[in-house]
Amino acid sequence: MTDAIRIGLIGCSSIAARRFVPALAGSTARLTAVAARDPARAAAFAARFGAAATTGYRELLARDDVDAVYVSVPTGRHAAETTAALAAGRHVLVEKPLAVDAAEGAAVLAAARRAGRVVMENRMFVHHGQHRVAAELLADGAIGDLRVLGAAMAVPPLPAGDIRHRSDLGGGALLDVGYYPAHAALLHLRAPLEVVGATRRTDPRYDVEVGGAALLRDAAGVDAHLTYGFTHAYRSRYELWGERGRLVLERAFTPAAGWQPVLRLHRQDRVELRTLPAEDHFRGALDAFLAAVRGDAESAAHGARTLAGLALLDAIRAAGRRAGPQR
Structure with missing residues (x-):
């Protein structure tokens, strides 16, 4: 080479x-x-x-x-x-x-x-430093013990001919945008994650789901509320809600390379705003891949997380189908 x-x-x-x-x-x-x-x-x-x-x-x-x-x-x-x-x-x-x-x-x-x-x-978003800062604050007790994770990723309605409306091409909101809140849960919660319930929104024009939600519970009893869809105003966020405060990231999954994230730390008597450095998370993902190709880093943990994410999406899909469609 x-x-x-x-x-x-x-x-x-x-x-x-x-x-x-x-x-x-x-x-x-x-x-x-x-x-x-x-x-x-x-x-x-x-x-x-x-x-x-x-x-x-x-x-x-x-x-x-x-x-x-x-x-x-x-x-x-x-x-x-x-x-x-x-x-x-x-x-x-x-x-x-x-x-x-x-x-x-x-x-x-x-x-x-x-x-x-x-x-x-x-899985580029995890390479942005804002998630490391959130995890460090959580570990340091900034919000006390974690009680709930809330995560959402949604985009406005897509054109009728968009390939994400085609099941034969792997379309549907769950795989496209539901992926992000599911991986936010995997990032901050303790495995294994149980899917307690899910909903699935459909549109008679398409044979894929256009939105949905899921309720998870982790091994420590922390709940997670996930929301995703193609029928919403744009949102890309998650919140870590603890016994003494909340951590909120509003551009959690798709920040532009020049975007400076603002982490909000809510406490009982004040709100702290922390402006974090801009980073190109796409470059971070690329560098991790190149390091693995060169043999400077291993990729087994990445593969295990990939499978955990796919299994979680499978479980959300199955729970949503059991609940029946919403229109």
Whole structure:
């Protein structure tokens, strides 16, 4: 492998252009090739970012100037394209979630072990320092013992033709935006997490859920209220509610690289506002992946958390279906 890890893109998505390629600047990797289902789209993307365009995903995997790939295709294709890349001997950073369910995710991770390659889910938000600060304050007793976690991620209604409305492409609000509050619970609560109940909101125009909520309980008896959806004003937040105060992050999951988060610490007689440094959590996730590829860090814990997240989403999905749809 050359000094710079050579990256190929499988999927010329908006997030690849807006966040992934800019994160490569100054990193120990460089973009060498891109592939899309539409050759014209790949050519335009490649010209924009100074890379080679290929006529398909398999052609990209056959190149000798690609050490690793970033997969940003529709969710329902994540597992298949990641497995193909692993079989071709490439390391893989794949957009979240790794797979549509825990069984599919476990198969991908097993393929990575057989191939001796790194596969990581791009769980970028956890690499932002605001979550470390929140965890440190909680551990230091700033709000006393934790009693409740509340987390929400939602976006305004999507266009009717958006691929996230298609079940055959792994669509639905749970996998897309429900992923974030579920992983906030995994980040701060004590495993195992029990899904006490869930709701699922549907729309007769689509065969996927457009929203929902879940009630969890952790091993210490802490409750978690999770809300997600495609039918709301934008929100990206979580709150840690303890016996003596609350910690609130309002831009918890999708802060821009230049955004300075403001952590609110609510106590009985005052509210403290702490402005935290701006960070590019996408760059943080990329650096963690590159460290694992170089052998400077292990990825087993990341894989275990990936499977825990998929299992939790499976349990929320099942509980929501038992409760029946809301319209």
